[in-house]
Amino acid sequence: MGGVRARNESAWLLPNDGTRTHHALRENMRTFADGDEVDVVIVGCGAGGATLLQRLARAGLRVVALDAGPFWDPDRDWVSDEAGSHHLYWTEPRVITGDDPVPLGSNNSGRGVGGSMVHYAGFTPRFHPSDFRTRILDGVGADWPIRYCDLRPYYRDLEEELPVAGERWPWGDPHGYPHRPHPVGGNGEVFLRGARKLGITAKVGPVAIANGRFGNRPHCIYRGFCLQGCKVNAKASPLITHIPDALARGAEVRADSMVTSIEVDQRTGRAKGVRYVRDGRPHFQRAAMVAVAGYSIETPRLLLNSASSRFPDGLCNDFDQVGRYLMVQGAPQTAGRFDAEVRMYKAPPPEVSSEEFYETDPAKPYKRGFSLQTVSPLPITWAEHVAAQGHWGRVLRDYMRDYVHWSCLGALCEFLPQPGNRVTLAQETDGYGLPVARFSYSQCDNDRLLMRAAQAVMENLLRAAGAGEVITIDRYAHLVGGARMAADERHGVVDADCRTFAVPNLYITDGSVLPTQGSANPALTIMAVAARAADHMAGGAR
Amino acid sequence: MSGPGQRFPGFDVLSQSGNWDPVTARVVLARVGPAGDLRFFTPAEGQAAAALLDRLLGQADGPGVPLVGLVDARLSEGRTDGWRYDDMPEDGRAWRDSLSFLDADALAGVGLGFAACPAADQEALIQAIRDLGPADWHGMAAGHIWSLWTRYACTAFYSHPSAWNEIGFPGPAYPRGYKNAGVDRREPFEVRDARPSDDPVPEGA
Ligand SMILES: Cc1cc2nc3c(=O)[nH]c(=O)nc-3n(C[C@H](O)[C@H](O)[C@H](O)COP(=O)(O)OP(=O)(O)OC[C@H]3O[C@@H](n4cnc5c(N)ncnc54)[C@H](O)[C@@H]3O)c2cc1C
Ligand code: SF4
Numbered sequence: 001m002g003g004v005r006a007r008n009e010s011a012w013l014l015p016n017d018g019t020r021t022h023h024a025l026r027e028n029m030r031t032f033a034d035g036d037e038v039d040v041v042i043v044g045c046g047a048g049g050a051t052l053l054q055r056l057a058r059a060g061l062r063v064v065a066l067d068a069g070p071f072w073d074p075d076r077d078w079v080s081d082e083a084g085s086h087h088l089y090w091t092e093p094r095v096i097t098g099d100d101p102v103p104l105g106s107n108n109s110g111r112g113v114g115g116s117m118v119h120y121a122g123f124t125p126r127f128h129p130s131d132f133r134t135r136i137l138d139g140v141g142a143d144w145p146i147r148y149c150d151l152r153p154y155y156r157d158l159e160e161e162l163p164v165a166g167e168r169w170p171w172g173d174p175h176g177y178p179h180r181p182h183p184v185g186g187n188g189e190v191f192l193r194g195a196r197k198l199g200i201t202a203k204v205g206p207v208a209i210a211n212g213r214f215g216n217r218p219h220c221i222y223r224g225f226c227l228q229g230c231k232v233n234a235k236a237s238p239l240i241t242h243i244p245d246a247l248a249r250g251a252e253v254r255a256d257s258m259v260t261s262i263e264v265d266q267r268t269g270r271a272k273g274v275r276y277v278r279d280g281r282p283h284f285q286r287a288a289m290v291a292v293a294g295y296s297i298e299t300p301r302l303l304l305n306s307a308s309s310r311f312p313d314g315l316c317n318d319f320d321q322v323g324r325y326l327m328v329q330g331a332p333q334t335a336g337r338f339d340a341e342v343r344m345y346k347a348p349p350p351e352v353s354s355e356e357f358y359e360t361d362p363a364k365p366y367k368r369g370f371s372l373q374t375v376s377p378l379p380i381t382w383a384e385h386v387a388a389q390g391h392w393g394r395v396l397r398d399y400m401r402d403y404v405h406w407s408c409l410g411a412l413c414e415f416l417p418q419p420g421n422r423v424t425l426a427q428e429t430d431g432y433g434l435p436v437a438r439f440s441y442s443q444c445d446n447d448r449l450l451m452r453a454a455q456a457v458m459e460n461l462l463r464a465a466g467a468g469e470v471i472t473i474d475r476y477a478h479l480v481g482g483a484r485m486a487a488d489e490r491h492g493v494v495d496a497d498c499r500t501f502a503v504p505n506l507y508i509t510d511g512s513v514l515p516t517q518g519s520a521n522p523a524l525t526i527m528a529v530a531a532r533a534a535d536h537m538a539g540g541a542r
Numbered sequence: 543m544s545g546p547g548q549r550f551p552g553f554d555v556l557s558q559s560g561n562w563d564p565v566t567a568r569v570v571l572a573r574v575g576p577a578g579d580l581r582f583f584t585p586a587e588g589q590a591a592a593a594l595l596d597r598l599l600g601q602a603d604g605p606g607v608p609l610v611g612l613v614d615a616r617l618s619e620g621r622t623d624g625w626r627y628d629d630m631p632e633d634g635r636a637w638r639d640s641l642s643f644l645d646a647d648a649l650a651g652v653g654l655g656f657a658a659c660p661a662a663d664q665e666a667l668i669q670a671i672r673d674l675g676p677a678d679w680h681g682m683a684a685g686h687i688w689s690l691w692t693r694y695a696c697t698a699f700y701s702h703p704s705a706w707n708e709i710g711f712p713g714p715a716y717p718r719g720y721k722n723a724g725v726d727r728r729e730p731f732e733v734r735d736a737r738p739s740d741d742p743v744p745e746g747a
Contacts (some may be wrong), residue, residue, distance in 0.1 A: 016714065043716040072612060075565070076565065077565075078565075078712070079563075079565055079569050079570075080562070080563065080566045080714040080715050080716035081566050081569055081570055081699055081701070081713070081714055082569070082700075082701065083698075083700075083701035084566070084569040084701075086621055087623075089623075090624065091621070091622060091624035092624050093624050093625070093626070093632065094624055094625045094626075095626060095627075095628050096625055096626070096627055096628065097627070101627060101628075103623075103625060103689075104623070105623030105624055105625050105626065106623060134737070168558045171654060183723070184724075185720075185723030185724055186723060186724055186725045186726075186727070188725055189675035189725050190725065220718045221715075221716075221717070221718070221719025221720070222719055222721075222723050223715035223716060223718075223719040223720060224715065224720070225715065225716070228608075231563070231716045231717075232716070232717075232719075256723065335739060337738055337742075338725075339738050340725050340726045341726050341727075341728070341734070341735060341738070342725055343710075343727075343732070346720040346721040346722075346723040347720070364722075377641070377713075379700040379705070379706065379709060379711050380697050380701060382700075383696035383699070383700045384692075384693065384696055387692045387696055390672065391602040392597075392598050392599075392600075392668070392672065392692065393597060393598065393599070393665065393668075393743070394600035395601065396598075396600065397600045397708075398601065398742045399742040400700070400708075400709050401549055401708055401709050401710075401740075401742075402703075402709075402740070402741070402742050403709040403710060403711060404709070404710045404711075404735055405735070428687070437630070469741065469742075474561040497678060512565070515698055
């Protein structure tokens with residue numbers, strides 16, 4: 001592991017005395033004045049933004065990352081409780097619409113340093129090589145301007161930095177993981193048993209939870225609250241995997257700073273910096289380069305809210321590409337009832353997965369595929385699953401009393417990118433007076449076929465494992481796209497290096513740039529894309 | 543029918559609160575304290591909301607989770623989920639509007655305000671809205687108001703230690719964690735289900 005520490009010292013910069021935050025590192029952090037022209041200002045300090053910050057700081061650039069939310073201290077700010085974790089989510093107003101509107105809030109993006117990875121589950125699979133060429137291979141989706149092999153070295157590096165634990169991975173580009181697989185709890189046991197019965201290959205992992213001590217990060221205590229923020233520092237999020245090293249290398253993290261627009265010099269067409277609000281006061285941070293990494297909804301919204309005389313329809317939106325091709329994964333969730341006690345709340349929700357159905361199967365009436373994973377909802381989320389069956393009152397309570405007997409799996413179905421699935425601006429404004437995002441989603445036939453196919457496999461699997469009753473609800477997960485990477489400005493917003501076509505010193509380095517999503521959870525790929533963009537930016541791309 | 547507590551005899555989440563970290567303990571124990579005055583709902587709205595929430599969670603025989611207080615606190619502090627369907631107003635407005643529509647339905651059908659109706663009538667009024675599915679109810683999709691009600695109701699109820707007692711869930715788990723994960727394995731402080739084959743109401747019942 002000496003190699004990792006030399007590249008990224010974060011895990012060794014955390015305290016090893018049972019507390020979780022290196023306060024002195026934050027207090028003594030280098031700071032820049034608004035009028036100081038920094039090399040790069042980054043909007044958003046989540047998966048993409050924090051990775052970029054650490055890489056650029058390592059390269060010696062003067063960088064500051066602004067985040068709308070707080071600079072979390074897991075000891076003080078996070079609780080081992082579902083309802084008490086509401087403050088981790090982005091809960092500013094948003095409007096949803098379309099034929100299949102996608103509920104947001106707790107199920108989507110986060111707010112604060114670390115971004116959505118603070119409360120993500122922790123599955124960190126790679127994309128498959130085919131994900132970068134779905135149009136050529138399958139006639140659907142889009143082809144990326146980069147290939148899998150362009151990301152492979154970044155995947156490998158990041159898997160060591162998080163670090164990722166899991167069995168040797170047989171799918172996509174087969175690879176191993178730096179940490180051994182975790183022992184599984186009841187839900188993982190059920191998944192493995194059912195898969196074995198049906199001859200489906202399932203593997204433990206890949207999860208960004210250290211198996212054993214990693215630097216000063218302790219071992220997971222299998223308490224099951226990964227989606228509420230890990231108070232242990234066992235589960236990876238940029239707050240502990242990239243921010244400490246960035247600070248130690250002279251980067252600034254400016255929390256509680258909501259960016260309201262990106263300013264472009266109307267004469268030169270270059271970005272000058274960002275306007276933001278902190279402590280109720282407007283500020284302007286000057287910068288030689290700007291990178292936006294605010295999540296697939298806030299990034300397009302910020303571009304649209306940064307209209308000017310040069311860009312009357314929104315920044316980088318001359319070809320009406322901003323906000324389009326947003327994708328969610330169809331995430332049907334199937335639960336099965338066992339006479340034995342499963343107690344799925346014990347152990348991390350991310351335990352076991354299968355990518356056996358990931359690729360296009362020519363025998364099937366649909367293109368592309370889905371993956372299967374353990375999900376293990378806690379009581380409130382489980383109640384939503386039961387209530388979604390139409391149960392309420394006494395019947396709902398009776399189902400809920402049975403909680404310890406249920407096992408729960410989720411699929412991630414590769415929904416296809418469609419131009420009409422997009423973010424636009426609503427009439428309504430938020431507390432800063434800015435129009436809020438209006439997010440429209442409608443499924444296509446292929447999407448619906450995948451949902452039903454995944455449901456059938458999960459129900460069979462749980463029955464094979466011995467379940468009596470099985471119940472399924474339709475859900476969605478993981479928004480990506482909205483400012484996609486493409487070969488030219490008529491098909492996307494950024495080029496292969498995440499540089500916007502319209503403004504030469506403006507980059508987008510978050511999940512927004514993904515042209516397709518596969519059926520893998522996106523965080524590792526978002527980090528890999530950001531790390532690759534960092535190499536380009538640090539290489540003197542001004 | 544199983545009554546509260548019967549499946550996990552003697553299981554008491556609060557008896558373990560000494561093992562919780564102080565930040566979590568403060569948040570959870572605040573929920574079991576005495577409910578304060580309503581700050582968001584008017585007294586009339588509060589009565590209708592209390593009746594609705596108690597019916598949605600079948601609270602006639604306990605355990606008396608102060609649902610209206612928990613929902614009122616969320617709405618008065620603006621702890622909403624943020625997002626809304628485009629045919630709906632923001633959550634606070636949607637709660638007020640839907641409670642007044644519920645009263646209107648009750649007056650039209652039963653001749654009493656919703657809170658004053660007998661429980662069976664309240665249940666019938668609620669079921670009628672549930673049965674509308676995506677159809678219109680006073681200008682909004684019934685399914686959208688159903689989603690709003692049940693999300694708030696379930697979040698409030700299953701955040702409460704009394705609810706955890708009846709489902710066998712131990713609640714906060716930091717810093718202790720779990721040592722015995724796996725099928726049919728328990729921690730010393732977990733209680734075995736006394737009626738493991740008590741399958742819930744079968745599908746379609
Ligand atoms: C419940 C849940 C479970 C998940 N599980 C997994 C999983 O198991 N595996 C996986 O790979 N992915 C998972 N995800 C998804 C994953 O967390 C996200 O895809 C990923 O974090 C997105 O990265 P990002 O850089 O695009 O945005 P984020 O990580 O969300 O970062 C965006 C940041 O920008 C800030 N911001 C936004 N707008 C502004 C502004 N105007 N000014 C200043 N700051 C701003 C926000 O506060 C936020 O911190 C999960 C997500 C959720 C919600
Ligand atoms: S289960 Fe492990 S990784 Fe998940 S929150 Fe708990 S300690 Fe952290």
